[in-house]
Amino acid sequence: MQMFSQVKKKLALQLALNTAAVTLIIAGIISTISIHSNISTLKTRQQQIVSSIIASTLPSFNLATFNYNIRLNQQLAEGLVSHPNIISAIVIDSTGMQLAQAVEATECQPSTLDMMIFSEPGIHIEALSYNNTPLGKLIIELDRCQSIAELSSLTRSTLFNALLFSLLLATFIYAAFYRAVTSPLTRLVRQITGLTADNLDKVDLTRMQSRRQNELGQLMNQFAALLSLLKDHIHQQRKAEATINDYSAKLEELIHKRTHALTHLNRRLQQSSDDHSGSTSSLQTRLSTLTQLLKEPMDQLIGKLSNTDQADARAMAANIRGLLHDLRTLQNSSSQQELKLVDIHRIVTDCLAEIPADMADIHCHCGEADLLLLNRSSLRLLILSLLSNAIIHCRQGPLTLSVRYEAQRLLISLAGQDLFINDTLLEQDLMPLCPENLPLPSAFGLGLSRELARISGGDLHYESQPDGGTVLLCHIRCQPLAKLLPEIRKHLRQHPLNIAIQDKQCRTQILHWAEQWQLPQSAEGMNSKHTLLLTDQPELSSRHGEHSILLQPQGTGEITDDECYSASGLLTALLEQTDPDHAAPPRTLRVLLVDDNTINRMLCQRYLKNLNIEPDTADNGLQAIEHARHNRYDLILMDCQMPVMDGFEATRQIRRNSLNSQTPIIALTGLTGENERQQCLTAGMNDFIGKPFTQDQIQATLVQWINNYYGSASD
Template identity: 25%
Template sequence: MQGQTDKASQFNPMDIPFTQRLSYKQTRLTVIVAFMLGTLLSLIQVGFDYLSQNASIDREIRALLQISHNPAARITYNIDAELAQELALGLLNSPAVIHAELIDNSGLTLASVSRPPLQSGYRVFSDFLFGKQRRFADPLSVSHAPEESLGVLVLEVDTYAFGSHFLERAWLTLVTGFVRSLLLSLILLVLFNAMLTRPLVKLIADLSERNPRQVEQQPLTCPAAHVDDEIGVLVKVTNRQLHSVAQENAQRREAEDQLTRHLAELEDRVNARTAELKASNERLSQSNLELQQARAEALHTAQARAAFLASMSHEIRTPLNGLLGMLNLARENPLDEQQRQQLDIAQESGKVLMELLNDILDLSKFEAGQLELEQIAFDPAALAEETTRLLSPNCHAQVQLTCLIDTQLPALCLGDPKRVRQIISNLLSNALKFTRSGRVDLRLRSSQHGLLIEVEDTGIGISEEAQARLFQPFTQAAAGIAREYGGTGLGLALCKRLCEAMQGTLQVSSQVNQGSRFSAWLPLTSLSGPANWPALSGLVLLTSSASSGLGEQLRQWLPYFGLQLRFIDATELQAPQPDAALLICQHVEEALAMRQHSQLPVLLLGDFAAQLDTRQSSELAPLQQALLPLTRHTLYQALQQSLNQTGNADSHPHSSGKTSAPFSGKVLLVEDNRVNQMVAQGMLGKLGCSVSLAEDGLKALERLENEDFDLVLMDCNMPLLDGYQTTRRIRQQPRWQGLPIIALTANALPEERKRCQAAGMDDYLAKPFRREDLAALLQQWLPKAGASD
């Protein structure tokens, strides 16, 4: 059996196909290269021949014209038609000329002869290369008057007479090149077979007859004349490998015997290990089942939480919208001071509740990975000043709140202004809450590749232990903080996550009873340079301390406005100040005392409307007032008016004196809640809109059928036909395709906006909304009234 196997395993070199043999491959490669090179050289030769032939056509015809020039000139000079005919017939004897014509200087044809061109199947190649015909014209003149034209000799040449010879030569060149390549391939095939294939075939045959299982192997015999070339080296290497194989076979037999013994031992170990693995697999399967159950419970919990948040958002925002809306409307009615104070307190409480709800929803968006950041242009300085002004009522009487804007801060940045405002508002609210006296400073300045926001206070401070858990949700520095100061512990956690979402950082440094500093760095792209203000001039005297927040603010911005600043006290003012143009004071008594020594114009900083009587106002005249905390625009306008310098401050892009004009248009309000109906109707009426009401989607469709509207405010959750279905039905009608539809919903989660857009709504307004929010939407979707305020 083994002998049969060995015989079957022997390899016959003649079994190699001819096209797979080395000699054929070597020959094929050589011939291909030689054929390509020969063809290229032949083509080059044909190309040179073509250029030479093409030039010779013109050369020969020009020579013929030169020979015929003098006879033709004499004929045209003598106007001899008979000789002209003979000359033309003579030129026609040339095999290339198919038309000859002799014309005198008056345009009279003295002779004209023609014959048909040659016809051939190869003519198309000649015409392609040399053109079908060529026309030559020789102006005639005599030697003693070369400028005088006697006529013209015209020849038309059939290029095939020349092209046929070129084609014959080109064909012969290509055929001989091919024959040379064929002969070369046959010669090389024979040589390569004798020198390469035969020795290798003999070597393969000898090698295939060997039995690799034999321990002793006879060395291979090297073919004659190949001892020192590659074949000889191959034989030496093969003999060395055969010897190594024989040794390895002997070692392998010994190793097989040892392996057999080890396999028996291993089999026993495997059986024991298999029993252990079976038990482990059973435990792992049980663990996987428990994990799957836990995952299902977690998904169910997440879905339940999302549903709860959506329901909570809707159920809380709906009555809150009615509460805040009615409070806003009530505050616009005639009220006494006590009633207005009560309504203000109720409205502030509603805003606090609204901010708490928004914080909880934002925190849920972070946990669900649904937070979406906008990328729009905004003014960071104006945003910070507005936030400071809105939070200033939360400031204690003994606390000085200051907004310090770097003069080199870019006027426009690219980012999410809503989230930047949220960071500033939370940090500033936190500082005001825990500071009962001293200073709270908000600083904005540009840093490397971004915006740096710093809030520094002189409050109660934070211990190092409490700083470690400061940014955890629902966590405060100490157990008694919530009882004494209030709060939920969400603000700083949201700030931290908002900074991280913007690829920024939030850091804190604090000492107990000395204050805290929160630093937020946001990588916002700058879109412009610093803001430009029309320059003012003059020397301003300031009685405030240079180390106070107000002093630092004025020391920073007055020189930027072009003014000089000098800090003085009452004793210094007793001396003449001839170069001074304005006096700035922070206290009424201080201003009255200063006025006894100087008649400079006075700028009072603070809310003194209730403190100044008629006498004091007359004593301080000329007098200007500016509310604290100061903004750049407020400060600039007050300085400008005090110094009587006519700059155009309102033209500055940060001017806050703009008022929205009333709107015109007919609005369909689709709302089922009576309180929300009253709120929306009241706000729309104040904004100048005509309002029609529909309690559900079906009535809204009926209203649209019978009346024309400019805009639809659509509540999303209604009986009978909700806002989504109603909007889809409206969009199915071609005449209502361009009608703006704004969603009114108490669900403030991100997927709600996408759901409204999918239904066909154009915009989205979350409840509760302010009149300013509604006016912004009307500004976009409704035309303004023709008259302005």
């Protein structure tokens, strides 16, 4: 009874029902064939009976009709009707006159199906003759009701037997399958129900093993062995977590100490340079601080990890070193001193060589391009980060890398049918430092890659492909040598180049470039005020003034491997003489600080000044709206509780102002519960900082939000 009480939950029931259905179909086909055979047999037997009756009575009818004995014909006809298969008999002479007739009444009402089955005519006509003399006809009508009744009985018996056979077979299969499969599986499921990583240690795994020698027993034994391996893995994972937590605690302590020391040093430097008017960009501040904060604790952590015997730990240490190097490259990506004349084909080839061959199948297409003036380190980092991200998010299928120059832009595309990118990945700064990502040459996420592209005068986005997958599209600003030389020649026609270099080898090198680039040279003395002096002598350059270029020795250039001075450095110096705004610094960030508390406002203002930002200030929401109506800000720090107008209403009105409708607004509040956070987001604020706040929190907010705003503003 227990088996049938749980039959709805058993796998055996499904097999039994399927078996019963198949058996019923087969039995139905066999029954149909059997019924058709029975119909043919009934018809044949009925025909034989009628033929036998006619053969035995026809001579009597012939003699009675020849003698014109009507009474005898009537008696013979009534005798035929008394047979159960005949319901009427009629005798007519050769003239068509009826001599005898006998009819047996029937109560049978054949259905349409019965009429279709017995569709042949039920009337038999036999000729009467005597000594070859035609005498008339004998007409007999057969009774179909008896055949229909017999066929119905045979059909019911056949169908009942088929149904009974199907049920017996399904019941047998259910019982056999329940005993062989369902019962042991149910016992196994009952044993593992409620099993978690926390209580796995308390379970006796030997009870899950089976003594069966069949496949099911082997499956149960393999499952028990798998649970045993999982149990051991959990023990090892807990030990690893304890080790990582210990490392994390030490790392947090080191970062905390370093942060306090850096903050104190930053304040001292700021107090000594209050009159300094220079400022750095938001991303430079973000990367510089991030690199300095992470360098010392990361070096210590790398040292600890490198001393272990684990290959993953050593690879992780190397990956962290590479990440710090990439952060420094990104920090210096906007420097004009990093501009080089580069060969795109060589850069792409070097980047592809750093990709492990077993991680991706990459097809490369490089268009024809002249030497380009751009930041070589930034371009290399950008291509490597794009390839690394594409490999992570395209675990199978080939990738197609295309690099070409068009209209003072270097266009980079990376496509694949199995490559899928979304907006969340486009905001990710760093990829996870997990073991499977360690062989990749860059840990930059698409967020920092996009920042790198924007610093280089371009952008990064993705598009969906019609045939599936996505394509990463990136472009950066660059200038080919053929486009730069006409501007330089035009400037040198008014200020010809005067070369005064003592080093003979380097002088030969510079003269070779001047002839190759067709640069106008001066035939006047080096004291002429109208010439552009190119020299390696500091005293001579100082006397000549601003119309001079002092060559600085370089180790190795980008065009050849044996040059004393960099061709790209010389070209950059000539461009700066041609266009003084060639290396103009980025604009100063604008921040609006809104707080009615004077102490909080002065403290936050000091923090921002430490980060080289001079904010505009307001005492209430109404003043904030007035500021936002006339100025476009990169970030707004908004207090929530203020007189005249609170921060929530001020935010709602600023959002309706198109000038700052997309500006990040960060709430400054002493209430940090979930309800208060939701209220800030509902009003239109992007995030919030709890009071009291520190300079690190302000700096982290700048790092998180201002770069995103620059990206949208540049579009």
